[in-house]
Amino acid sequence: MIVPRKVANSYREMVNSIGFYPSLLSLAFLTFAVITMSIEYTPLIENIKSFISVVLVDSAENARTILSTLVGSIISLTVFSFSMVMVVLNSASASLSPRVVPGLITRKSHQLVLGYYLGSIIYSVIMLININKLEGGATAIPSLGVLFALMFGLVSLGLFVFFIHSISRAIQVDNVLNGLFRQTKSEINAIIKRQQENPLRTLPDFSDWYGINSDTEGYYKGVHSEKLCALLAEHKLELYITVKQGYFTVKGYPFLKCNRDISQHEQLISEILSCFIFYIEEYISDHYRYGLTQISEIAVKAMSPGINDPGTAVKAIDMLSILLIARLSIRDINYTFKKSKDTPLLYIHETSFEELLHDNFTPLRNYAKGDAYVMTNVLEAFKNILFVANNNEDARDSLFKYLNAIVDDINENVTNEYDRHEITNMLKAIARISEKHGERLLARFQRQQAD
Known part of the structure; x- marks a missing residue:
């Protein structure tokens, strides 16, 4: 079956969006919250809870306080993290290249952290709304769910430290390159x-x-x-x-x-x-x-x-x-x-x-073309490529055709005698690799210098 192109394009846009993995993780946490509530008060879980009662809350007020604090705190982490992502994307577009932005957006580690935050918030809210009053004045407390929510909150703190470390490295030009x-x-x-x-x-x-x-x-x-x-x-x-x-x-x-x-x-x-x-x-x-x-x-x-x-x-x-x-x-x-x-x-x-x-x-x-330091390194890069491609006639011809264009630009824009001496040395190194073509290139450079 051939998938229509519009459907395929829509799927690709969805997968490559910043919200794809956060949406999947949020759905997973919501499902886990429903499962937790469905087994919370079963006899087997009640027996397990009796063995770990020391880490479970037994007060509805404490449960509400813990869950409310977790929701508010993780929301703050989420807002800060999303803001950091936007800063990184803006900085990458301004100082590196707009073309690297899609790659940063689709970085899975950042999306998974944001998705974990959102999922933890959803899970904690589900637990919060399930603290209910029962007949006779008793209160149903999803103590196991509160424990899970607390664990998710602690993990979120660790992920926040990882996120700050990762996002600070993501914008460094050396790491991007x-x-x-x-x-x-x-x-x-x-x-x-x-x-x-x-x-x-x-x-x-x-x-x-x-x-x-x-x-x-x-x-x-x-x-x-x-x-x-x-x-x-x-x-x-x-x-x-x-x-x-x-x-x-x-x-x-x-x-x-x-x-x-x-x-x-x-x-x-x-x-x-x-x-x-x-x-x-x-x-x-x-x-x-x-x-x-x-x-x-x-x-x-x-x-x-x-x-x-x-x-x-x-x-x-x-x-x-x-x-x-x-x-x-x-x-x-x-x-x-x-x-x-x-x-x-x-x-x-x-x-x-x-x-x-x-x-x-x-x-x-x-x-x-007016920066002698950069142009010298361009010539060195071509020398390194030529060292490998010298026996490849088509590649060698392409390299020297382009080197002629580089030499023309250097002659028009680099006039300092010291800089030209360094460039001459680099052209001599190229001539040692491919003597015939290199000598011709060096003569072209020196002839234009004399003119």
Whole structure:
């Protein structure tokens, strides 16, 4: 059964919202409160309560005081914690990049803490309203429920300490960069592992395949590959996604190609298109390119006059170089198998190495082209990538094509003799790795300097 795209999008928005896990935990605590009250006065529980009477309340007034205090205190913790989340999101958007906000919102540890607070409040309120007067002046006290509520309150205090520690670390730029780097590298390694486990020597000639037009507009962010491969296997089809993830498509754009002409099968086309995901947010779990973009934007933000943190920019540049080196092991056309098949059913256009260079270094190059310290480190990053990619002709050509652009910007914006000497030394180090291209690049720099 194919799930309608609007339903799938609504589900994704709900799962990625800050209130998803708090809502689930609140429901769980409410259920537990109902269960507690249903067994509170059974003979078995009464016998258990007689053994632990020393930790149970025996006064309705004490029970009301404890529960009221717990509710008020945990509400205060919840309000403060939610306020801290909003401060962190605002600070991350202003000082890092707006693109990292979705990742911070969906951080499960913070959502679970907030959900525990809300659940504890709900549980305590349920216990509070179940302190009832009985016939003859007696009072029914859910003493076991009060004990549980007190335990939940004590745990909430511990979670509050953890929350403050975690939220203070979440906004530190080093921790954000390290998290983005680890997650991005993990996604790249996962693709490399899949391609190594299922090697493919030759690719089909996609030029003769038949186009399938998009039925919606938006940013293409991914595909439900398992569901789509099952559909393709059922109809004995192969599909090629011609656009890279993050590409903005308009209605009618031919972003797919099929090995058979299915233009007359509208229902099948509709089922295929329903497997594709279109939304605005960028999650690294969708594609590693989003992690590279977020690291690059943090570097650009660090170079803004309001922040002026070249050290962070340099660290981000070093991370980009390591990730781009890992990217060299991925083929430009990715592919996905159905478990029972030996032939790929889905081919995916990966963002090329040259496109990644342009997309991630161009904003930084344009913003920091007058900063000799940062530009020297950009050249060092390219030298490190070149050290690994020197035998890869396409990657080497892309690197030197972009290095020419970097040298042109440096010549126009860096005039200090000392800074230019440092840059010359870095270009000489590049020339030692790739002599022919490097000497040409060094001559270009020195010629423009003489002019």
